[in-house]
Amino acid sequence: MRPLRRQRGWIGLIGLLLALLIVAVLAQKVLKTYGLLAGAEPGAKSADGRGPGGISSAPVDPTGVQATPAAALERARGLESSVQQQANDLDKRIDETSK
16 A cells, blocks of 8 residues: 555656646647747648638738838837827926916
């Protein structure tokens, strides 16, 4: 009876490691599917050419504007400067009314 009790901790640890391994493999597959992990195929689709839920993906419009990270950063900087300017204008108006 005593050796069985000593082994329970090891069995539990091995079970947890096995569960962690399964989750890691599934997460790797999902990240590759979404293209967030190196080694992913850019246009990877399922065997029948449909996306999740049986809905086919929308056609890609090559004439549309592509969102790039640099353009998004420039828009964010422009928005930041406009918000700062509005805050400065508001401070000036508050100072003028308090005099």
